[in-house]
Amino acid sequence: MLFTPIKPMLLHMGNNEEINDNPEWIYDIKWDGWRILLHKQGDRVEAFTRHGNNVTAKFPELQDVGHSIKEHTAIIDCEGVVLRNGVSVFDDFAYRGRLTNTSKIEQATITHPATFVAFDVLATDKPHTTQTLKDRKEILSSIIEPSNKMLVTPSIVGNGNNIFQITKEKGMEGIVGKRSNSTYKTNYRSHDWLKYKHFKITNVVILGYKENPFTMVVGKQLSNGKYKPLANVEFGFKPEEKTAFREIAKQIISKVERDLIWLKPLLHCKVQYLERTASGSLRIVSFKGFDFDNVLEPTNK
Template structure:
């Protein structure tokens, strides 16, 4: 298991209306970055993404991380983030993940310093996968000496509604709820782990669409009259909404390409999204219905 790719345990999406204060659940802050598994043995530390890619060379901070882990052997599940005023910024860590030039990587440790926020542990010198979450968290806290590059995520038993509101007030991504007695199952998406995210709603203009899979390109009008694409929307459509849209779209087609049908920017809709990137694009987007009361010029 050590220094080999591991597919981590995954979460289901929870219903924000169902977060409660059940003492059988532990709630963590949800950080917005890359899922990273840290492997340590002695002075050797390596980092793997959830897809099994070894990204150790991208993060010189791992040398300091290794010194913060007070155990000869460990595999720690965490989120790699760049923190700005205590809030994780996805674009910043994604930037770190794209770098391959050694000089730029060294510079980025100053401008975009990486922090690994630990939330679970798979093994030390003994396997922990079958231990309950509460016990694994105790082990994790006991072996991590917090530093600028390695932290243990704050957790709270019950009081899910309070921590969910706190993360909303701080403009954070959301929370993760986990059954206190849940074991760790690699390569498995469990109902014992649920994520609750703070989504936002935006009015947008439909600029085009494609089939297979059905996807809308949405955007907004700029001050110069041109339109800027903001997101490709693939999820959230009801069958009857697709059917109605195709009938309307026939009347406003401007250009057909191999994989995209472009439309006159006359039809508006609402989308749900998690956050905006530095360039204004929308992340984690789903369709929330047509908006026939809106005209493109009124969308900002």
């Protein structure tokens, strides 16, 4: 298991209206970065993504992380993040993940410093996956000395609605609720682990679409009259909405490029999204309905 890729335990999406306020659930802040599994043995520390990619070379901070882990041997589940005023910024950590040049990676440790926020432990000198989450949390807290490079995520027993509201006020992604008696099952998506996210709604213009898979390209109009794509939307459509859209779309086609059909920017819709990236693009987007009251003539005919 040590220094080999492990597919971590995964979550289901929870209903924000059904957050469970009872002592059988433990709630963590949901950090917005990359799921990372840290492996340590002595001075050797390596980082693997949830898909099994070894990204150790991208994060020189891991040497300091090793000093924070007080056990000789450990496998720790965490989120790799870049924090800005205490809030994780996905785009910043994704930037770190894209770097391959050694000098740029070193520079990024200053401009985009990575922090690894631990929330579970799979093993130390023995496996812990069959122990309860409550026991694993106690082990985790006992083996990590917090630093700028490594933290243990704050947890609260019960009171999920309270921490959900606090994370909303602070502009965080949301929370994760887990049954306190849940064991750790690798490569398994469990209803014992639920994520609750703070989504936003915005109005956008439909710029084009493709059929396989059905995807809308949505965007906004800039001050110069041109249109900028913001997201590709694949989810949230009802069959009848697709049918109605196709009937309208075939009347306002502007050009076709391979499988992408561009439209005159006349039709608007609402989308739900998690956050905006530094470039203004929308992340984790789903369709929430057409806005037929907002059909305008484009200014750049």
